[in-house]
Amino acid sequence: MLELDYASSAGVSEMLMDQQEMRNSSPLYRRSGIPLYHQIQQRLLDQIQSGVFKPSEPIPSIQKIATRMGVSQMTVRQAVKSLCELGVIYSKQGKGTFISRIKLERDFRQVLSFSEETRARGATPHSRLISFRIQMPSRETREALALNHKEKIFRLRRVRYADSLPMGIECSCLPVNLCPDLLETFDPEGSLYQKLAEQYRIHLTVTNEVIEVGKASDEEARLMQIAPQSPVFLFTRLSFLESGKPVEHVKSVYRGDRYKIVNRLVRTKRDLLSSPLVI
Amino acid sequence: MLELDYASSAGVSEMLMDQQEMRNSSPLYRRSGIPLYHQIQQRLLDQIQSGVFKPSEPIPSIQKIATRMGVSQMTVRQAVKSLCELGVIYSKQGKGTFISRIKLERDFRQVLSFSEETRARGATPHSRLISFRIQMPSRETREALALNHKEKIFRLRRVRYADSLPMGIECSCLPVNLCPDLLETFDPEGSLYQKLAEQYRIHLTVTNEVIEVGKASDEEARLMQIAPQSPVFLFTRLSFLESGKPVEHVKSVYRGDRYKIVNRLVRTKRDLLSSPLVI
DNA sequence: ATAATCTAGTGGTATAGATGACTGATAGCT
């Protein structure tokens, strides 16, 4: 009964429609290229944030949101589901959808370069080059990057600073054939991830990471300006393209006194836990 | 045109329908209580695992799977999407869906108790009680658990063993009013999470975790049978119910020589990165 | 030969509706 109105509103008479139907919230933009479910998600986030909904009561039902916003239930559900996955809200069958008061910390970890991560923490990243050259990979790196026996790698070793304080030492290895002219065109003070994305369209989407603790060697201690034998984080990371191709193998040492890791762990539901779990 | 077939097959003549429509794979179970999208997800996982699809070629399109399995595209898409989120496959608009070769490690971290985690790694967990009592919380714990000034907590301190080797020391704090008779009914050698789930229906779904490194104190070193000043992991964890109620505040020390952390980091897409990010 | 256009196949978004299952409250019965 109302769908013709929506259709025409997209084409002809927006303002009329918006005023009468969307009286208590701004309208959705149907031709903006931004998916409706994403707009709805943002809208809900705003409303939760600004306290429109009481934490003790359920937020409006999916049906109500759908009719009020003039979209279908599926679309609203998509928005609600993604917010559930973020832990912002949670749904209980037969009861409703509620606001979760789980504290969201700012810096839960994603695949982030040191530069991005440092900026996200409100500091200014900066690097000092130790070495940058083409060489044969170590056996560990060769296996991690699935290289054949002849293939060479870039090896980039840098001291990383946040606000001019040394934080750690990163040693990053990439296959040469992926970005052959990196040695000439990359400024080792800058962000490697940014360079890879901009010049080569290489987007690292997944990282496997192993974290261990250890003691700083004399050289590491000197570079990081800490006492030898100080406890440090040891990171071993392997980053992949979406296709699963391993692209970057990194071994890092980070100061134990200045660095901490903030994780959010989520208990997976039935979706894969019920059976094989791992392929 | 075909929906009447599905409807009737569910009600009356299953075998007939299954034979003609699902000739090359086992049928879906429409009345089993297991959602179709979940069955499809498992089926796809099996086929990927057993090498039915070549990694270089796209897997069958959503449309084809939908008609072959006799379900709608939306349902197939739901299955495909969840596998994408797991990193098993990835879709490219206009091209198809491909198998990712990202290595899945067995022990990516979830919200797991020490018992669960140790078993997942193939060892046998075991605990030795240091202390277990009701007391006033520290200021840090009181704030983390959002307790008022009178509320008391259980404080459970245990040495954790894997295959009889000491791994770390855990100190776990919970509000008393959540599970008043814990002191009498809980066996401190067993799994706290299991007890909470079984007796009190308390399911911890999200954990915020901060990881630091430090040096073992004399007492810690003695309990873990390592040298004093050895580098160790320091964990501070806060676990929540789905509703966001903080339930358990844990501070742990783990041996640096025996413990390592395996993470998978994923680069989040547009969904929230584009704007406010954190509420 | 080159460039522009068309077209078929693909995943992405969205609609309008149906069914099922769970919850909590109400009404009626014992």
Place this chain on the structure above:
DNA sequence: AGCTATCAGTCATCTATACCACTAGATTAT
């Protein structure tokens, strides 16, 4: 009073379909 049956509200799943955007290859026009 206590129990049971019913019912409305809600979330969960699914269907059938439509249109969009993108890709790659074929066709056509220049």
